Amino acid sequence: MNNDDFKEVPDNIQDNNGETTNNIDNTNDNKSNDYEDVCYICRRPESVAGKMIHIQPNLCICNDCMQKTFDSMSNGNFGNLGNLGNISNMDFGNMPNISMINLSDLTGGIPNSQKLKKKKPKEEKKVEPILDIHSIPAPHRIKASLDDYVVGQEHAKKVMSVAVYNHYKRVMADNKHKAQEENTTAKQASNKYDGVEIEKSNMLMIGPTGSGKTYLVKTLAKLLDVPLAITDATSLTEAGYIGDDIESVVSKLLAAADNDVERAEHGIIFIDEIDKLAKKRNANQRDVSGESVQQGMLKLLEGSEVEVPVGASSKNAMVPMTTVDTRNILFICGGAFPGLEDIIKERLNKEASIGFKADLKDKYDGDENLLMQATVDDIRKFGMIPEFIGRLPIMFSLEALTEDMLVKILKEPKNAIIKQYQKLLEMDEVRLEFDDDALYAIAKMAKEKKVGARALRAIIEDFMLDIMYEIPKDDNIGTVTITKDYVEKKGGPLIQMRGTPELADSQHV
Numbered sequence: 343m344n345n346d347d348f349k350e351v352p353d354n355i356q357d358n359n360g361e362t363t364n365n366i367d368n369t370n371d372n373k374s375n376d377y378e379d380v381c382y383i384c385r386r387p388e389s390v391a392g393k394m395i396h397i398q399p400n401l402c403i404c405n406d407c408m409q410k411t412f413d414s415m416s417n418g419n420f421g422n423l424g425n426l427g428n429i430s431n432m433d434f435g436n437m438p439n440i441s442m443i444n445l446s447d448l449t450g451g452i453p454n455s456q457k458l459k460k461k462k463p464k465e466e467k468k469v470e471p472i473l474d475i476h477s478i479p480a481p482h483r484i485k486a487s488l489d490d491y492v493v494g495q496e497h498a499k500k501v502m503s504v505a506v507y508n509h510y511k512r513v514m515a516d517n518k519h520k521a522q523e524e525n526t527t528a529k530q531a532s533n534k535y536d537g538v539e540i541e542k543s544n545m546l547m548i549g550p551t552g553s554g555k556t557y558l559v560k561t562l563a564k565l566l567d568v569p570l571a572i573t574d575a576t577s578l579t580e581a582g583y584i585g586d587d588i589e590s591v592v593s594k595l596l597a598a599a600d601n602d603v604e605r606a607e608h609g610i611i612f613i614d615e616i617d618k619l620a621k622k623r624n625a626n627q628r629d630v631s632g633e634s635v636q637q638g639m640l641k642l643l644e645g646s647e648v649e650v651p652v653g654a655s656s657k658n659a660m661v662p663m664t665t666v667d668t669r670n671i672l673f674i675c676g677g678a679f680p681g682l683e684d685i686i687k688e689r690l691n692k693e694a695s696i697g698f699k700a701d702l703k704d705k706y707d708g709d710e711n712l713l714m715q716a717t718v719d720d721i722r723k724f725g726m727i728p729e730f731i732g733r734l735p736i737m738f739s740l741e742a743l744t745e746d747m748l749v750k751i752l753k754e755p756k757n758a759i760i761k762q763y764q765k766l767l768e769m770d771e772v773r774l775e776f777d778d779d780a781l782y783a784i785a786k787m788a789k790e791k792k793v794g795a796r797a798l799r800a801i802i803e804d805f806m807l808d809i810m811y812e813i814p815k816d817d818n819i820g821t822v823t824i825t826k827d828y829v830e831k832k833g834g835p836l837i838q839m840r841g842t843p844e845l846a847d848s849q850h851v
Contacts, residue, residue: 377457377601383407385662387458387652400452455653458664459602478514481507484565491561491757492554493750494741498547501738502562505543506672510566512540513608513670542669544643544733546616546721547676548713549740552794555676559612569609571595575677576618580634588638592666593650601652603666610672617677620725636730643733645669675734683712685720710742743794748785751795752776759799763806772813772822779826787829805829 378387379394381404388394394402479487484503492499549555556572563570571594579585591611599606621633642648645668651661716739721731731737743751753760753776760776767774788797805828813819820840827833 376459378459380452380457380662381407382452385452387662387664389458453653455597455601457601458652458662459600478507478510479565484562487565488558488561491755492558493754494743494747495554495558498549498558498738498740501736502545502558505545505736506562506566508540509543509672510608512542515540516670541735542643542645542672542733543736544673545675546731546734546737547674547740548679548682548716548721548737549676550710550713550742550794551678552796553740553743554795555740556612556614559610559674559676563610566610569595569599569606570612571598571609572612572614575613575615575635575675576631578619578631578635580630580638583630585631588635588642589648589650592642592648592668592671593652595671596650596652596664596666603664607667607670610674613673613675615677616675617679617682617724621727622725632725633727636727640729640733642668643673643730673734679713679716679721679724682716682720682724685723686712686715689717689720690715711739713739714741743789745782745785745789748788748795748798749781752781752784752798759802763802766810767813767822770814772819775821775823777823777825780824780829783826783829801829805831809835 378389379396379402380387381391381394382397382401383403384391384407386404388402391404391406394404395408396402481500481503484506485499488499488503547555547558559572560570571591573586573591573594577586578588578590581587591613592606595609595611596603596606599609619632619635647665647667649663649665652664653661716737718731718737721737722728741747752758760774764774784798784801787801788795791797791800805824809822813822818839819837821836821838823836823838825833825835828835
């Protein structure tokens with residue numbers, strides 16, 4: 343590097359008008375890039391720090407950091423920057439806060455997972471909102487689509503369909519009002535806007551384990567084509583303690599939206615195991631993972647601007663930050679609430695009396711759907727604070743799965759477990775069939791395990807192991823029929839060889 347090259351550096355950084363220019367940056371103007379540049383030093387995105395100076399194609403520095411660098415050089419022992427002719431006599435070892443860096447070692451740059459997607463220019467933005475009411479399916483169509491994947495739970499699917507439909511109508515109304523304000527004067531906008539603001543319709547879902555809470559939300563998000571973030575409330579703690587901060591649920595949604603803030607602000611966040619945030623009874627220590635988390639989530643559920651890290655789950659100095667508005671994000675909380683049945687029984691048994699026609703205290707002991715009678719007072723007694731419950735206005739319960747529902751789960755949904763195994767054996771040119779008695783035997787065994795639909799795959803994996811292992815050995819096998827005796831380990835499956843019109847063999851596989 344000679345003296346002339348060093349003199350050109352300030353000219354490339356700032357011109358006479360005070361505007362930043364860079365000749366190296368001009369070479370990348372024609373390159374399409376969906377992500378914002380991030381300063382390599384302070385990690386601020388281009389939308390916050392302003393235009394970047396490209397040191398290398400993948401290495402950017404903002405104006406502030408570059409100015410601080412030159413200020414440190416000018417205030418230290420580096421000498422007068424205007425007198426650059428004596429560069430050979432300068433002492434580079436005594437430069438304050440500056441170390442000579444080999445730029446070839448910094449070719450990696452910052453990964454796209456820690457960058458924000460660029461927003462569309464204003465001139466390219468359309469007046470229509472991102473979510474149009476005409477593109478959102480009607481409640482009956484949403485429920486019909488859920489019926490293809492979820493068996494039973496008619497009340498839950500109906501409640502969710504109406505709540506989601508109303509929520510995105512609310513989003514559409516807000517976007518329409520914003521468009522009016524942008525395209526008309528303030529007086530005209532106030533005349534068109536009637537002042538009615540629709541509140542959020544967050545949901546609280548109660549149901550026993552394995553009843554399909556998470557599966558319902560996943561299917562709903564897939565149907566609406568919106569980003570979905572599923573988080574576990576057991577890992578959340580109050581800020582400053584070991585664990586995930588409350589804002590981490592929003593950062594997961596931003597990651598699911600591919601760091602697109604506008605798309606993330608219309609997504610769905612499902613907080614599972616919400617019952618684990620209940621207030622701890624008779625606790626002498628600070629409840630940093632219970633009541634404190636509930637209080638910290640109040641503003642998040644109601645709607646506020648949250649600063650979250652981009653491409654990371656925790657805040658630190660090396661991760662860029664962005665602001666996400668949670669006002670239009672739909673929050674769905676779910677939990678099994680173990681022990682809530684006892685609170686409901688206590689409330690219902692208060693009416694019990696003495697006499698021939700009196701209700702017995704053990705009347706509700708065998709009721710599997712006792713959670714369907716849960717009220718807000720029951721949830722409050724369980725340990726959820728009233729302020730938290732008030733921000734989840736829609737509360738509903740899921741039914742416990744019966745044997746008939748388990749049989750339907752095995753064979754009716756589009757991605758039923760039986761259809762998955764049939765497709766696996768179909769790749770080996772073998773047809774798999776199940777007797778009705780075998781299906782009811784599987785459902786009975788799953789019912790006894792008391793873990794809901796999760797037990798079905800474990801039971802099928804057990805008796806299908808030998809079949810999946812032995813079938814590929816013999817290319818002459820054409821059909822395998824699962825019988826009740828084979829499920830109960832009292833016999834074997836029915837094997838039909840290729841080209842035989844009737845069952846030719848019955849044996850253990």
